[in-house]
Amino acid sequence: MNYCLNKNINSRSKNWVSLINSVEMRHKKTVSPYYANLYAYAANNPIRYIDPDGRSETSPFVRAEADGLNVKYYREDGSGVTRSGGSRAWRNNNPGNIRSATNEIGSAGGFAVFADYDTGFNAIITLLSSPRYSNLSIFDAISRYAPPNENDTANYQNLIAEWTGLDTSRIISDLSASELEAVANAIQRMEGYTVGTETEFSAPEEEK
Structure with missing residues (x-):
């Protein structure tokens, strides 16, 4: 031992x-x-994650960039993975298709790229909990999150209500943690999270 x-x-x-x-x-x-x-x-999954103290997994990816429709994730040593296929939400580790965030590691297709799925999912909750959204009803929050000039907002609102079972007149700040997570899960479902293919690549010789 x-x-x-x-x-x-x-x-x-x-x-x-x-x-x-x-x-x-x-x-x-x-x-x-x-x-x-x-x-x-x-x-x-020790290939993708590091776990220095045995307490929680940490993504080794420190930056990301678009490569056409693909997204390349880089580790500190220059190696990484390329995500192709699937949905933009999956390729960017951004299940809410958030445009930008302070903890993003890059941008692709006009949306933030996060180091891992959990960070991207938590970004939805962080955004909804921010002053810009927290005092809005679920109905109005979705109208701001998915504006009519880019989305079928009415359908979005109806599906959020259906999938969460929540009264969309309720204020975001009044939701419990589990209810807020349900809204975030419904947003992920609405935005479309389809897994594609990951391909490993090595660090360039000069960076080793």
């Missing part, structure tokens, strides 16, 4: 065998399903 910061590893079986700090888990606002059993490491 070998000690490794917040976990122990069985060096023979190569399995992480001790629990993540359960007190920390109880105080997290949201827990990735990969960590719900308290044993996972790097969200069970």
Whole structure:
């Protein structure tokens, strides 16, 4: 048995065998399903994520850029992945198709690119919780989020009401965390989140 910061590893079986700090888990606002059993490491995907202290996965991507319709994500060493196909929301890790955000790592197709899905999804909740939206009703918030000059706003509003089961006259700031998450999930569904293909690429020789 070998000690490794917040976990122990069985060096023979190569399995992480001790629990993540359960007190920390109880105080997290949201827990990735990969960590719900308290044993996972790097969200069970060490190729894509890093997990320096065994507590949560962190995207290794530090910047992104458009490559035609594709999106290229870069790690610090210059290697990365290219996302192609699927929907813009998936290619950009931006399930809400948000135009810009302070924590974006790039832009593609006129929309922000986020380092990972969780960051992109949380950006929807952050935006709805901001002063620009929080005092609006769900109905009016959707009108601002998806204006008629770019969307079928009335259909958008109707589907949000149908999919969430919420009264759209309710004020955003009055929603519970689970209700706000339901609105964010409905926005993702409306914006279209279809998975495409990821292709790894190596760092250029001169950057190694």
